[in-house]
Amino acid sequence: MPYTRVDMEKVEKKYAELTERLKAAKSADEQFEIHKDYYKFSDDVFTNIELAEVRNSIDTTDEFYEKEKEFYDENAPLIESLDIKYKKTLFESPFREGMEKHIGKVAFKNIEIAMKAFDDSIIDLMQEENALVTRYDKLLATAEIHFRGEVYNLSMMRPFMVNSDRATRKEACEAVEAYFSSVTSEIDEIYDKLVKNRTEQAKRLGYDTFTELGYYRMGRNCYSKDDVENFRRQVKESFMPLVNRIHEKRAARIGVTDGLKAYDNGVWFKEGNPNPTGTPQEILEMGQKMYHELSPETKEFFDFMMDNELFDVLSRKTKRQGGYMTYFPKYKSPFIFANFNGTEGDVDVITHECGHAFQGYLVGNNEIVKEYRDIGMETAEIHSMSMEYFTNPWMKYFFGDRADDFLTLQISDAIAFVPYGCMVDEFQHIVYANPEMTPAQRKEEWKKLEEIYRPHIDWGDSIMKSAYWQRQGHIFQVPFYYIDYVLASVCAMQYKVRMEKDYKATWQDYLKLCGMSAKDFYVNMLPQCGLEVPFRDGTVEHLVKALDKMV
Ligand SMILES: [Zn+2]
Numbered sequence: 001m002p003y004t005r006v007d008m009e010k011v012e013k014k015y016a017e018l019t020e021r022l023k024a025a026k027s028a029d030e031q032f033e034i035h036k037d038y039y040k041f042s043d044d045v046f047t048n049i050e051l052a053e054v055r056n057s058i059d060t061t062d063e064f065y066e067k068e069k070e071f072y073d074e075n076a077p078l079i080e081s082l083d084i085k086y087k088k089t090l091f092e093s094p095f096r097e098g099m100e101k102h103i104g105k106v107a108f109k110n111i112e113i114a115m116k117a118f119d120d121s122i123i124d125l126m127q128e129e130n131a132l133v134t135r136y137d138k139l140l141a142t143a144e145i146h147f148r149g150e151v152y153n154l155s156m157m158r159p160f161m162v163n164s165d166r167a168t169r170k171e172a173c174e175a176v177e178a179y180f181s182s183v184t185s186e187i188d189e190i191y192d193k194l195v196k197n198r199t200e201q202a203k204r205l206g207y208d209t210f211t212e213l214g215y216y217r218m219g220r221n222c223y224s225k226d227d228v229e230n231f232r233r234q235v236k237e238s239f240m241p242l243v244n245r246i247h248e249k250r251a252a253r254i255g256v257t258d259g260l261k262a263y264d265n266g267v268w269f270k271e272g273n274p275n276p277t278g279t280p281q282e283i284l285e286m287g288q289k290m291y292h293e294l295s296p297e298t299k300e301f302f303d304f305m306m307d308n309e310l311f312d313v314l315s316r317k318t319k320r321q322g323g324y325m326t327y328f329p330k331y332k333s334p335f336i337f338a339n340f341n342g343t344e345g346d347v348d349v350i351t352h353e354c355g356h357a358f359q360g361y362l363v364g365n366n367e368i369v370k371e372y373r374d375i376g377m378e379t380a381e382i383h384s385m386s387m388e389y390f391t392n393p394w395m396k397y398f399f400g401d402r403a404d405d406f407l408t409l410q411i412s413d414a415i416a417f418v419p420y421g422c423m424v425d426e427f428q429h430i431v432y433a434n435p436e437m438t439p440a441q442r443k444e445e446w447k448k449l450e451e452i453y454r455p456h457i458d459w460g461d462s463i464m465k466s467a468y469w470q471r472q473g474h475i476f477q478v479p480f481y482y483i484d485y486v487l488a489s490v491c492a493m494q495y496k497v498r499m500e501k502d503y504k505a506t507w508q509d510y511l512k513l514c515g516m517s518a519k520d521f522y523v524n525m526l527p528q529c530g531l532e533v534p535f536r537d538g539t540v541e542h543l544v545k546a547l548d549k550m551v
Contacts, residue, residue, distance in 0.1 A: 001331060003051045005068060008075055014041055015082040022089045028098020031090070035103070038086065039370050047330035049076065057320040057337060058312050060141045073130035077123045084118050087111045104519055107371035109221045117216035122201045129197050136190050136476045139183060141320045147175040154179075154471075155321055155339040161263070162343065164272030166256075173263040177464055180471070184463065187470045188439035194476060199435040210432040214480040219376050222521040225429065227535040228483055232422045234540035235486075236452070242544050243419055246412050246551060247456040259458040262465075268409045274402035276347050280314060280340050283398065287350040290394040297511070301361045302354070308333065310357075313349055315339040322473065323349055325356035325384075327373070332364035344406060347398045348388065355387025356380060359514040372517040377481060379513075379522050381488030382531075385414075386510055389496040390503075411496065411551055414489055419453040421486035424472055426453075428479055443467060490534040490543060491526065497546040498530065506530070 018038050025031045052068035060066070091111045093099060100108060145152045147160065148171075160172035180187075195210075202210040211225060251260050254270050267273065276283055284306070291302035305311065310333060323338035334357035338349040359380070366372055388410065396403040430445050431437065437445070443466035450457065450465055459465035474481045499506040513529040523533050532539040 001047075001051060001328065003048060003055070003068075005052075005071060006045050006048050006075070006079070008078065011045060011079060012082060015086055019086050019089050022086070022093070025095070028093075028095035028102065031093060031095055031099055032102045035090070035099075042083070042370065043329035045079065047328045049079075050326055050328055054326060054335060054337065057324075059316070059318050060138055060320055061318045069134065073134060074127050076130070077126040080118060081120050081123060084114055088115060091115070103368050103371045106221065106518060106521060107368075107374070109521075110219060110371070110374055110518075113216050113219060113221055116205075117213060119205055121204050125197050125201045125204070129194065129201075132190055132194050132197065133477050136187065137320060137473070139186065139190075140471075140473070141318070143179055143183075145175050145179050147172060153315075153317055153321075155315060155341055158341050158345070159275075159343055162266045162273055164267070164270065166264070169267065170261070170263045177462060180467060181463055184467050184470060185439075188442075191442070191470075191476065192439055195431055195435050198479065199432070209435065210479070211429060214428075214432065218478075218480055218484075219374065220378075221376070222523045223535065228425065229429075230537070231483075231487065231535035231540070232426060234535075234537070235418055235422050238541045238544050239415075239418055240453075242547060242551075243416055244456060246415050249551075250412065260456050261458050261460065262462055265457065266413075268412060269405055273344055273409060274399045274405045275343055276398045277400045278398070280346070283340075283346055283350060284311065284313075286394075286397040287354070290350075290391060290397055291354075293394070294391070295507070297362065298358060301358050304361060305334065305336070305354075305357065310334060311336050311338075313338040313340045313346075315341055323353055325353045325360070327357075327360045329370075329373070332361075334360045344399075344409065347395075347406075350398075351388040351391045352384045355384035358387065359383040359517070362511075362514050363517050366517070372519055375518040376522055377484035378487040379518070379525070381485050382491045383514055385485075385488050385492035386495045389492060389499060390507060390510065392499075393503075408551075411493075411547075414493060415547065415551065417489060418486055421482055421489070423449045423453040424469065424475060425480070425483035425486070427469060428475060428482075432479070487534045490540065491531045493543055493547065494531050497543070497550070500550075 018034060018041070021034045022031055025034060049072050052065055052072060055062065056065040056069040088111070090096075090099065091108060096108070140154060143154050145154065145157050147157065154176070157172055157176055161169050161176065163169040163172065198210040198214070202208070202213040205213060207213050215225060247260060250268055251257075251264075254264065254267055256264055278286060288302050288306055291298040313336065319339060320337075321339065323336070325334055325336050327334050336349065336353045336357055338346070338353065340346045340349070360373075363372060392407060392410075395406050399406045427446055427449055431442055434441075446469050447466040450459070450468070457465075469475055472482070495506055495510060498509075509530040513525065513531075516525055516529070519525075520528075526533050532542065534540070
């Protein structure tokens with residue numbers, strides 16, 4: 001896939017031309033033809049931006065793509081500005097009704113929200129914000145953890161931190177803590193600047209705090225912070241007892257009698273968590289066999305990924321942390337990035353990230369490409385998290401005779417994640433409602449939330465009790481994103497409960513949801529696809545009742 005830097009002069013000209021043609025058009029059909037030109041043009045631009053982003057993430061020390069990334073940190077807000085002006089013309093079109101028939105009513109709601117979230121007056125702040133996030137990413141990507149005479153990056157430390165030998169994982173967690181102690185004030189400084197920057201953006205756009213703007217930036221077009229708050233309340237009331245039971249069982253299973261410590265977190269079995277048995281290459285091959293057997297649609301998808309070498313999954317020292325799936329619109333092609341480290345997380349890449357990629361691939365030929373691809377993350381994460389469960393019957397390919405242990409771990413871990421996700425979300429609501437808080441006060445708030453949401457952890461005198469959030473990239477990169485994982489998980493678990501009774505019918509509902517993309521509003525789509533909306537009263541309670549019998 002050849003890369004060329006986006007030529008800003010040409011981009012400006014093209015947007016001006018498209019906007020003029022749109023204004024001169026005599027009918028909705030004519031406008032839609034112009035809009036198809038826009039698809040082609042913007043697919044090209046966004047593919048180049050995405051290629052630079054991907055190539056920077058696979059080697060954060062590559063100077064060429066570091067420069068390109070800097071270029072887009074600066075210029076992406078300018079492109080966004082042009083894009084919004086184009087869409088504004090569409091929004092104010094006299095043929096709006098006709099255009100709604102072509103691209104859907106959700107598209108227009110999303111344009112309205114995009115306009116609320118952006119104005120040229122905040123471009124300088126957005127540029128500064130991008131640079132701060134890049135600084136945070138780079139700091140963590142180049143972290144050097146000294147452990148037993150070797151130097152590791154953060155993701156390479158994970159196997160030691162969940163080691164079956166308690167002394168090893170204690171020592172590993174201490175090594176990671178030592179690293180965070182050395183950078184905690186720098187991260188505090190970056191975050192303080194981010195909070196103040198985002199608050200200033202909100203002020204310039206006429207909002208009291210960043211929260212409302214943050215919701216618009218997440219493209220939330222059918223629910224508010226009150227809905228999310230109601231969801232967290234349900235979790236505190238109905239879900240926490242189940243979580244606490246899961247941790248009691250876990251303590252008994254791993255033989256901890258003196259209370260679960262921070263370094264016991266993520267350990268589910270006395271003999272250690274089940275690890276995949278194969279090499280990275282074998283994991284990919286097993287993935288291919290699995291998707292061949294699962295359905296004709298998944299077979300076609302996975303062959304496409306393998307034939308076109310669309311995985312970069314091996315861990316290297318200078319790669320960015322974490323994993324993601326992205327999409328190159330010009331090539332209708334998903335791409336998967338990960339850092340394999342020999343733990344069960346590697347299989348998540350084949351199930352979770354492939355769930356995202358599968359959905360992208362499935363709707364790649366849809367004519368209304370751009371609007372339908374504008375999927376909220378609370379929806380997109382259902383595609384991925386449900387795939388983690390739909391692939392359950394094949395886990396013996398990856399874990400051999402420990403497949404059952406993996407399934408126990410998977411659902412237990414998903415349940416334990418719910419309060420953590422809520423905590424990350426509540427923290428950000430507190431932070432942005434009180435932007436004048438000092439870094440020390442923010443850490444105090446996190447500590448309080450630990451006691452509400454993770455009371456099972458005995459932190460000792462670890463600084464991580466107040467600083468754990470500094471490892472959670474989403475808090476820095478995309479504010480208010482994190483709760484989407486929890487909302488989605490609650491939906492994926494509903495599918496999990498149902499597929500035990502009727503796998504085929506549940507799979508059909510899932511395919512329907514994937515196919516709908518962003519065609520309808522989230523709260524409308526879920527009931528059509530056999531799901532209860534997470535923040536509606538009773539959803540969490542119903543789920544707890546069903547899960548109680550399973551774990
Ligand atoms: Zn995901």
